[in-house]
Amino acid sequence: MTNRERMTRFVKGQPTDRVPFVQYDHIGGPNQDIWKVVGRQNMGISVWTLPHQVKTPGCSVSSEPIVHNGYTGYRDTLHTPMGDLFQERVSVPALPKVMSIKKHYVHNPEDYRIVMAYLQAMCFETDRSAVQRVWDYVGDDGIPHVWIGRTPYQELWVDWVSMEDLSFHLVDIPDLLDEIMHMMGENLLKKAVLVAELSDTIEIPYVVIGDNITAPLIGPDRFARYCVPYYQQVAEILHAKKLELLVHMDGDLQSLRQLIAISKLGGIDSFSPQPDNDMTVAEALRYWPGIKLLMNFPSSVHLLGEQEIYAKTREMLAEADGTGALQIQISENPPPGRWAVSYPQIIRAIEDHARVL
Numbered sequence: 001m002t003n004r005e006r007m008t009r010f011v012k013g014q015p016t017d018r019v020p021f022v023q024y025d026h027i028g029g030p031n032q033d034i035w036k037v038v039g040r041q042n043m044g045i046s047v048w049t050l051p052h053q054v055k056t057p058g059c060s061v062s063s064e065p066i067v068h069n070g071y072t073g074y075r076d077t078l079h080t081p082m083g084d085l086f087q088e089r090v091s092v093p094a095l096p097k098v099m100s101i102k103k104h105y106v107h108n109p110e111d112y113r114i115v116m117a118y119l120q121a122m123c124f125e126t127d128r129s130a131v132q133r134v135w136d137y138v139g140d141d142g143i144p145h146v147w148i149g150r151t152p153y154q155e156l157w158v159d160w161v162s163m164e165d166l167s168f169h170l171v172d173i174p175d176l177l178d179e180i181m182h183m184m185g186e187n188l189l190k191k192a193v194l195v196a197e198l199s200d201t202i203e204i205p206y207v208v209i210g211d212n213i214t215a216p217l218i219g220p221d222r223f224a225r226y227c228v229p230y231y232q233q234v235a236e237i238l239h240a241k242k243l244e245l246l247v248h249m250d251g252d253l254q255s256l257r258q259l260i261a262i263s264k265l266g267g268i269d270s271f272s273p274q275p276d277n278d279m280t281v282a283e284a285l286r287y288w289p290g291i292k293l294l295m296n297f298p299s300s301v302h303l304l305g306e307q308e309i310y311a312k313t314r315e316m317l318a319e320a321d322g323t324g325a326l327q328i329q330i331s332e333n334p335p336p337g338r339w340a341v342s343y344p345q346i347i348r349a350i351e352d353h354a355r356v357l
Contacts, residue, residue: 150211
């Protein structure tokens with residue numbers, strides 16, 4: 001069974017020869033380097049893929065290079081008829097492909113009017129060629145990780161405003177924030193409709209909302225208000241085309257478990273279990289019997305010895321025994337260079353587990 005077949009059958013709930021092992025494209029190390037060590041057939045790849053283009057007539061974003069405390073980065077300036085805003089993002093030490101926002105676009109309430117002008121200008125078009133390019137790139141090695149953005153609250157604090165400023169703004173200007181989040185939500189639903197239509201012309205394995213959910217940063221009340229209704233609406237749009245909705249939830253989830261259960265999800269992307277977060281594989285499968293876990297291998301476990309890594313992998317595999325609901329993946333940045341120690345042990349555990357079944 002090829003990695004593409006294994007990953008596709010897993011998502012569709014069909015039997016596989018073993019639990020898939022996958023990494024986001026190059027996230028733990030260069031694919032080719034890893035395949036030389038573990039074998040190409042033993043690790044699939046998942047490639048983030050936008051199935052649409054965004055056009056913003058009358059608005060634009062320009063970028064210029066900067067240096068911040070010795071690290072390279074960019075100053076991005078958003079130009080709109082209502083005015084300009086800028087953000088600064090800088091490379092993360094030891095993870096040069098990862099950018100950290102040092103200054104956000106939004107600081108003051110009046111800044112939101114400029115963001116709203118940008119959101120109002122947005123037009124979306126399907127981009128079949130982008131999906132086809134990824135299928136051509138992955139071949140039998142994997143699948144496109146097709147995503148359509150984030151729900152409004154998550155989009156605000158991830159892309160536009162610091163969590164500290166957003167917390168004050170939710171108290172000081174709740175009506176304005178409701179207005180802007182409604183606009184963001186409507187745009188998300190438009191993109192859901194477009195990707196559903198696109199699935200008539202090209203294979204879409206599933207659709208991801210890249211929300212980076214962790215309970216401490218949103219809490220049950222805001223999760224229920226700003227996320228769950230959009231998950232449910234997007235899932236309904238996708239189900240008409242027999243597509244599953246996955247949401248990237250990579251943090252603590254215990255306090256959100258009842259709300260996640262009613263969100264109509266087909267899977268949780270980057271589910272991150274203990275010891276890094278607050279839930280085990282067994283608990284997640286008990287709470288959400290209809291939801292597949294595309295589980296990020298705990299980042300801290302990469303730092304253990306070979307036998308400890310092997311044993312922890314066998315433990316998590318045993319917790320999912322017989323469910324067909326577990327994929328092990330590397331979907332959060334692991335400690336640099338540790339793949340050479342951890343990946344062979346993860347794969348050995350998966351192979352040994354498959355032999356026992």
